[in-house]
Amino acid sequence: MSNSKIRVGIIGTGGWARYGHIPTLQSLDDFEIVALAGRNIEKVEKYAVQFGIAQAYGSAEELLANPDIDLVVVLAPTPEHGRLAKAVIEAGKDVYSEWPLSTTTAESEAALTLAREKGVKHVVGLQRRFSPSSRYWHDLIKQGVVGKIRAVRMSVGVDAFGEVMPEFAKWALDAANFTELLSIYGGHFHDMLFHGVGFPEKLIAVAENQFPVTTLAETGEKVPYTSPNEVMVIGTLACGGLFTVQLEGGQTHRTGLQIDITGTEGVLRITNARGFENKDDNTIAIMRNGIETFEAMPVPAEYAYLPVSHLDASSQDVAYLYAAYARDKTTGSDEATTFEDALRQHQLIDQITASSARFFR
Structure with missing residues (x-):
């Protein structure tokens, strides 16, 4: 594994993960998906094999304990977004949460405050x-x-x-x-x-x-x-x-x-x-x-500078958001949502x- 790549762990194995995120990340040179987690370990293991992801976990907590992950992507159902995003931040890792960030304005504000306090990069999926x-x-x-x-x-x-x-x-x-x-x-x-x-x-x-x-x-x-x-x-x-x-x-x-x-x-x-x-x-x-x-x-x-033309446009949008995050991480810019x-x-x-x-x- 190249140390120049951003190592990604994904929480959630639903349709949007399999359609909008995993194929997208695997098309981008700056990223490598190293782990997948979900509540149903049998499904997680099946999709890990399908997409060639090395590590499969039956809980978010196991994934967050992995020290070889730089960015955690939260793709669980909406009611779990806020809790999981804050857990990622507490683990000291960058976090990409699917939109909505949480179910309430107050919880999303708390997640933002925590991310600022911990100094991690935070991305929301408004792609x-x-x-x-x-x-x-x-x-x-x-x-x-x-x-x-x-x-x-x-x-x-x-x-x-x-x-x-x-x-x-x-x-x-x-x-x-x-x-x-x-x-x-x-x-x-x-x-x-x-x-x-x-x-x-x-x-x-x-x-x-x-x-x-x-x-x-x-x-x-x-x-x-x-x-x-x-x-x-x-x-x-x-x-x-x-x-x-x-x-x-x-x-x-x-x-x-x-x-x-x-x-x-x-x-x-x-x-x-x-x-x-x-x-x-x-x-x-x-x-x-x-x-x-x-x-x-x-x-x-x-404007279409990424090698993702084989993906549907909805997935390509996600690719350009990930690319913006990678530039922000490298150059200190603030393009990503x-x-x-x-x-x-x-x-x-x-x-x-x-x-x-x-x-x-």
Whole structure:
């Protein structure tokens, strides 16, 4: 094993670990996965053999005791994120926690405080801002291609969190577990959007549950569901522009991602047919210079600099976040999304929830 590589231990063996993280890390020269841990040792050992990972553990504690791990990636279910992230920090290792960082703002703030006290690097999995297309359109905004921003409109439509859900996701139906449309898709897409156009200054929101009962597909069991699956937000940006966001879960006909950024000199449009597990990166189009139709703007090749073109775009986003962390570790830069970004998303979600409760209850 080369000492120049960042040695990684992964906690969690779910689908996102196997789809979004393990193949990604194994494609990057700066990293080596040396250990995998989970509660079901038989599954852990099976996936360790499948992916060629040397060490398999039946608990997070065993993995954290391994001195030959530099970075621990927390990919357990959301209710475990906060506890495990803090355990990693206490062990003196760098930590990458999947978003959400925890189930509450207070616990995420405590994790951030602990990471600062212990002096470890902390990363949160808000990876959408790192896709080649996102980095490109963020740069276009900085370069002023649309002039001064007047308005931003984003719509995200997915089939998740609808009237029927699989049995394995039953735990997510408990609102206390903070695994819902607003936390998952809201957190990811809000971070990507507002990193490019600036954070909201003021907002008003409505969040509604349109499917109060969820049916488990395999058994037909009916489970009460209280989390919102339709969210609309309007507000103002620091630049003086206005914004609107619509998040819609449980779609029968998925609308994916649509963003329009209108400015004094033109309009940018960012689209994708899917909201998650995207095979292809977002597409970008522009309308400017008096032309009244959108023209495609292919992402320049230099934005796709990693050897991950064999992976789906959703996994490639993760690769670029890992690459940002590696640069931060080497150069002292601060590109990667951190627990500070996680806390900001928690606070935004709290603001949206409070606004809806105040004005629409």
